[in-house]
């Protein structure tokens with residue numbers, strides 16, 4: 001009887017120790033790292049993760065068949081190709097102790113498909129820098145009209161890179177005069193069905209827009225619970241000027257847990273959250 005109690009207390013203590021060591025909200029981000037100048041600056045900075053956008057297009061001044069380049073729609077030219085982006089980051093990581101990770105935001109299934117061989121050398125198990133493959137694969141709030149990236153093909157191609165984290169989200173229409181909305185049970189359910197039906201067997205993070213996520217706590221908790229075996233997490237992002245209920249967002253983050261929440265929001269919103277420095281507040 002006593003032995004059982006002692007074992008229980010020890011186990012609880014160890015779990016807490018491990019959890020406080022993992023505070024994913026401390027991970028820092030650079031955005032739209034889509035040209036050479038900014039890539040150099042981001043590599044020289046303290047930032048941990050480089051987020052970049054990939055489209056089919058041309059290097060400035062070149063023609064020929066379109067290739068995967070670093071650019072955000074509607075742009076279709078860049079001075080930086082995906083091939084050079086990846087090799088530059090890999091070279092940096094080879095000679096630096098603190099590795100930088102990449103989050104590659106693919107804007108179409110065509111460009112993801114044409115990027116497979118470029119990604120492959122960096123998704124081998126011996127390469128260790130964080131590699132996230134991101135796409136908006138389902139239509140989301142508020143009645144978003146952007147066409148999502150083909151979900152089944154994205155997941156199938158993503159499975160060729162088992163060490164990569166799949167970052168799978170919803171298109172959104174929010175900001176400006178749209179200041180209210182939420183992820184619906186149907187939208188969350190569609191994602192969960194995809195995860196199950198496609199038998200995903202790699203780490204997943206779900207990118208959710210702060211202003212919408214804060215109104216969707218119950219369904220997001222369901223989604224994360226149902227995908228816990230894939231070490232799932234949420235990545236809270238926000239656009240400059242989005243309307244966000246800060247109190248509700250903070251409650252969501254603390255309920256999900258700092259060990260399961262990446263936070264990629266503008267500085268002023270992060271400051272307003274004023275996250276606690278000990279994990280005691282956790283539910």
Ligand SMILES: *[C@@H]1O[C@H](CO)[C@@H](O)[C@H](O)[C@H]1NC(C)=O
Pocket residue numbers: 031032033034035037038
């Ligand atoms: C390079 O990228 C940064 C970040 O997206 C942007 O602010 C800057 O204007 C870009 N520079 C050029 C020359 O496109």
Ligand SMILES: *[C@@H]1O[C@H](CO)[C@@H](O)[C@H](O)[C@H]1NC(C)=O
Pocket residue numbers: 176177
């Ligand atoms: C929101 O703004 C757009 C133009 O920016 C306008 O067409 C639309 O009617 C507005 N919607 C509402 C609900 O005010």
Ligand SMILES: *[C@@H]1O[C@H](CO)[C@@H](O)[C@H](O)[C@H]1NC(C)=O
Pocket residue numbers: 162201
């Ligand atoms: C999941 O992936 C791991 C390694 O990536 C593998 O060992 C395991 O067999 C896979 N499980 C299933 C059910 O495919």
Ligand SMILES: *[C@@H]1O[C@H](CO)[C@@H](O)[C@H](O)[C@H]1NC(C)=O
Pocket residue numbers: 201202203204229230231
């Ligand atoms: C989840 O994490 C455990 C422990 O680190 C690991 O063994 C397992 O392979 C991971 N599974 C996925 C799908 O990430």
Ligand SMILES: *[C@@H]1O[C@H](CO)[C@@H](O)[C@H](O)[C@H]1NC(C)=O
Pocket residue numbers: 020023025026258274275276277278279
């Ligand atoms: C987690 O990280 C955030 C952001 O750096 C910080 O404000 C907070 O105090 C940290 N909390 C814990 C429990 O480590």
